[in-house]
Amino acid sequence: MVSKGRVFGGCVCSIVAMGAAAVGLSLMFPVIFAEASLSKNILVDWLMWSRSSDVTQNPLQHSLHVVEGEINSGGGHGMDGCQQQLKVYVYSFPRRFNFGMLNYTQVDLDMPWLDGEVPPPWPSDGFILEKQHNVEYWMMMDLLEDKFGDREVIRVHNPKQADLFFVPFFSSLCFYRFGLSMDPESEDKALQEEMVKLILESPHWKRSGGEDHIIPLHHPNAFRFGRHLLNASIFIVADFGRTFPQVSSLQKDVVAPYTHIIPTYDDDNPDDPFNSREMLLFFQGTLKRKDYGIVRTKLASIIQNQSGVHFEEGSTNETGLRQATVGMRNSKFCLDPAGDTPSSCRLFDAIVSHCVPVIISDKIELPFEDELDYTTFALFYSVEESLQPGWLLSQLRNVSQVQWLQMWNRLKEVSHHFEYQFPSKQNDAVNMIWKQLHKKVPAIKLKFHRKERQKIADWWNW
Structure with missing residues (x-):
């Protein structure tokens, strides 16, 4: 039997x-x-x-x-009821809202991106600062990929089939292209206002109140003029340093990693990893920052010029990146203090360099933290304790070789979660973001279905 x-x-x-x-x-x-x-x-x-x-x-x-x-x-990707992939509908916005900002196309910028067009690669020259916040680019590239395979997301052309709606506005790139001057009458603001108008007039937005819409705004200044008007949507953010609780929160939004600037250390297989990294602690970056970043100048006064420490002003030009790459790969620990906001790209440069991050940022939020335990591959210290003379370096020197090797090996295991690439691969950064978004769908549908059948105002406090 x-x-x-x-x-x-x-x-x-x-x-x-x-x-x-x-x-x-x-x-x-x-x-x-x-x-x-x-x-x-x-x-x-x-x-x-x-x-x-x-x-x-x-x-x-x-x-x-x-x-x-x-x-x-057939292949099973269309199975209604057995569907495991996130279904996303992409708005047909004029390309001036997205790929047109990359200056790759001579086609009318008022035309939407057409099915079958080959998306442009991210520019190899320049665009260094822009690259660290280009999450929007990788998400849209992934949605335009027609191959099904082992993917977390599929694009649907029928909005009735969609779990979520993707707004193809490259808000971070728009800030870099048109908003750095912070001019309140900039083209950045004009594009934001036009985008808001398009979305608010959409029947899909009106149907859900925007709660099933995805809007990437990874740079802390991205979409700064319009975010409060669409704050019911799911924002893709770097952290919550320049937002208010009524605009952005962990409950509805997704924290995504920066795109690392330092190349991935693919052949990190020395016979003696601990002793081959001769530098104890490495930091190279801008020392004078606003807001949260004031901790950098205070740390400099305490640990700069100490034995085993590289703590210097850096740059994002080719020479600076080359120096930072060598320095991170030659160091046991990489210092990651807060910048203008609680997070910085430096953390993800350290991860792909397999340099154990030393995070000093009291209000940092981290990507994929429901799946990754960062304490297995990073060290966390408060600002207050780190600014005690001699305290931080003493803590690092007391980390045993066995403890460090455990974290180093764990960094090698998790670093693929922070890789943006096209086509995307299983559990890379893009795939992990879609997984985070997928987890939000049941609560959105619950709220929407209740609203559809209610005859009186909602009596429950959401």
């Missing part, structure tokens, strides 16, 4: 098959389901499951999927 258990469209069915009775039962079940007017999802799931002649065989090897109410054989 063999027992099989299987979930069908949310219902758990257990079948005990004994001899020839199993054959009759397998033939009867689709009829029973149909006569009972059960959903097509249950029927399809049963049909797929029943094709397996052995409990250890993959029941999806001859998969079926439902497209527009029809049962077809």
Whole structure:
């Protein structure tokens, strides 16, 4: 006697098959389901499951999927009810809101990006500062990829099929291109106002109040004129340093990593990793910062010129990046103090350099923290304790070789989660962001479905 258990469209069915009775039962079940007017999802799931002649065989090897109410054989990515991928609809915005800012196209900038067009690569020259906040670019590139495979997200062209809606506005790049002067009448502001108007007039926005819309604004100054008008949406942020709780929060938004500037250390396999990194602590960057970043100048006065410490002003030109690359790869620990906001690109440069991050930022928020335990590969110290003379270096020198090697090995294991690339790969940065977004869908749908059937004002405090 063999027992099989299987979930069908949310219902758990257990079948005990004994001899020839199993054959009759397998033939009867689709009829029973149909006569009972059960959903097509249950029927399809049963049909797929029943094709397996052995409990250890993959029941999806001859998969079926439902497209527009029809049962077809195929790849399974269209399965209604068995769908595991996040379905995202992309607005057709003029390309001046996105790829047109890269100056790669001579086509009318008022035209939307067309299906079949090859997206432009990120420029290899210049665009250094812009690169660290180009999350919006990688997300849109991934959505335009038509290959299904093992992906977390698929683009849908029918908005009725969408779990979420992607707003293709490169807000961080727009700030770099047109908003650095902080002129209140800049083209940056004009584009933001036009984008807000387009979104607020959309029936998809009106239907949900924008709670199922994704808007990347990774630079702390990105979309600064319009974010309060669309604050029901899911923002893709670096941190919450320049937002207010009524605009942005962990509950609705997604913290995404910076795109690292330092190249990934792919061949980091020395015989003696601990002793081959001769420098104890490395920092190279801008020393004088605003707001949170004041801690940098205070740290400089305490640890600069100390034995085993490299703490210097740096630059983002080719020479500065080359020096930082060598320095991080030659150091056991990399200092990551707060910048103008609680986070900085330096953390992710350290991760891909396998240099154990020393994070001194009391209000930092970290990407993917529901899946990654940063304490296994980074050290965290408060600003107050770090500014005690001699305290920080004493802590680092007391980290044993065994402890450091554990963190170094863990950095090598997790660094792929912070890689932006095209095509995206399983559990890379883009894929991880989609996973974070996917987790928000059930709560959004719960709220929307309740709202649709309510006859009176909501009585529950969300």
